[in-house]
Amino acid sequence: MAKQRSGTPRLEEVAALAGVGRGTVSRVINNAVGVKDSTRRAVERAITELGYVPNQAARSLAARRADAVALAMTETDWRRFGEPFFSEIVCAVSDALAGTDIQLLLTLVRTDAERRRFVEYARAGRIDGVLLMSLHGGDPLPDMLAGLRLPTVLLGRRRGDERVSYVDADNVGGARDAVGHLLARGRTAVAAITGPLDMYVARCRLRGYEEALRRAGRRSGPSWVAEGDFSEESGRRAMAGLLRRHPEIDAVFAASDTMAAGALHVLRASGRRVPEDVAVIGFDDFLLAQHTDPQLTTVRQPVTEIGRAMVRLLLEELGHASGAWRHVVLPTELVLRDSA
């Protein structure tokens, strides 16, 4: 293998040039308190002059930390990595980390083998913490990491009683707002297209829908709800079924933007005008509204804030090492397009 850094200066040479001990240089590098200002400047000058960069392996070995955290994608369909949602999360996390000297590693953890490899990687001490995106229901990874006592923050909780730190959007509130908005605009026959109900996020959004109806004094029946799987195709099927059962539908709440897009197609194909005859609101999971339809009002998730909050929680865990988990639930925002 190529030997790195042959001929690059060592900490010791910096110390010699600055006329101080090795310990002092180390303190300057690590921004430790209790270094006289003049000394610090002298050391910094020496560092610049020699173009010194501390060897990370040596730091990690001595300090027992990696100065790196992993942002792991557990999404099996790698294509979805490219969706704006993930891109924006990556950017937000990357930016939030830019101020620190912590390196961000993007990692794919899709299969069982990759899960094992990832755990080994962590056990080798190469990362100090993990951010997990796009978790599917029964993914064992969070618990494996908890077993390593490795600080972990999830994007979205897996259940109501999640025992790992997480950041989530207010799915119940967002759905409630969306449906409340439809009712306030005078819609009276509001159907719902849910996500797969074995996923917590889908159940939350359904609950928001039901709560909004109840608050308005309306009852919802199972015949007004159709289950999808977040895909556009499932949105079409769900919409077709709903129309068959209730031709009088005048509004639809969909648990994802892709399903909303599918619903829109079916509605238009059936001769309905959107939004005049039927208004549609979808959760903007993949930020695809721009690609789908300008008529589609969406429940927008605060993606950048989510990324920032994840980093904040992780840094806290890295600092305190308390082992306690905490969570952040961020409000969503209703983004009106034209008239809904």
Add this chain to the structure above:
Amino acid sequence: MAKQRSGTPRLEEVAALAGVGRGTVSRVINNAVGVKDSTRRAVERAITELGYVPNQAARSLAARRADAVALAMTETDWRRFGEPFFSEIVCAVSDALAGTDIQLLLTLVRTDAERRRFVEYARAGRIDGVLLMSLHGGDPLPDMLAGLRLPTVLLGRRRGDERVSYVDADNVGGARDAVGHLLARGRTAVAAITGPLDMYVARCRLRGYEEALRRAGRRSGPSWVAEGDFSEESGRRAMAGLLRRHPEIDAVFAASDTMAAGALHVLRASGRRVPEDVAVIGFDDFLLAQHTDPQLTTVRQPVTEIGRAMVRLLLEELGHASGAWRHVVLPTELVLRDSA
């Protein structure tokens, strides 16, 4: 910071359990030759029993290598990270590396500040080599890395006399094949929409177009060529201009699939039937053909092979540390859709 691995076994404990010296365990871990088979098995048993995982920081420090390579995106438009082309490269590289114990790090290097940070990262000894995707013309990064004597492999060369290892598709040959195919099918008025001609890849594809015409004994004139910038919009503009100058056009070669898509729109809007009246072939840069048009014949690049070849070259450089650069140019494939 959280202290990793407190309570995890050390190499020494493995040695004790196996009844051998530390050096022997190290040899087993590193698959070094010259260890008796029975000894090796004893050590492996001890490793399994203790659940031993070598500490990477210690290995890196002692061996002076990181066991990690970076796959750097220099694309400013982060959105494009999601395009199938990049996704597939990432997957191919990831898979090619799966057999080794080298970790793949995905990194964004967009701004000047990020370039500096990345170079520091490399100088800190955190990576053994770099794979660079999506290089823009005058990006200084390759030369900065060469200055560090850090093994580097580019995806696509920047000039004809590239002095860094690279893997590229046969752009000249692909374009020649595409245009040759159009001529063979009896097309007589073949126009070209090129990419920005300050990019080497665009010039190669133009050269392929010209060579095919020359071989067929036809002359091409500047009025048959329009320059775009790989975007769909530029494809529309280019096609409109070509139609104005040469309404008799019966075939178009576009240097990217996105520009081809733009051209198709304009052609159809002008009343032409595709491919009956005008055949269109585009270089499938972003593998978007599926999203654009089933009528579009494409010049497909061997994405998976490109990723594999990049890893192969990098591993060779890591092994030999010879400093010599080498390159691989892979053939493209004409993918016919319907009749062109």
Add this chain to the structure above:
DNA sequence: CTGAAAGCGCTAACAT
């Protein structure tokens, strides 16, 4: 073929 010993370059505890 294997064990012992000398580092790899840095941090942190302990002196001063």
Add this chain to the structure above:
DNA sequence: ATGTTAGCGCTTTCAG
């Protein structure tokens, strides 16, 4: 406030 020293856990000669 700063110098000194003892590791961090592994690889890699060098003997045997």
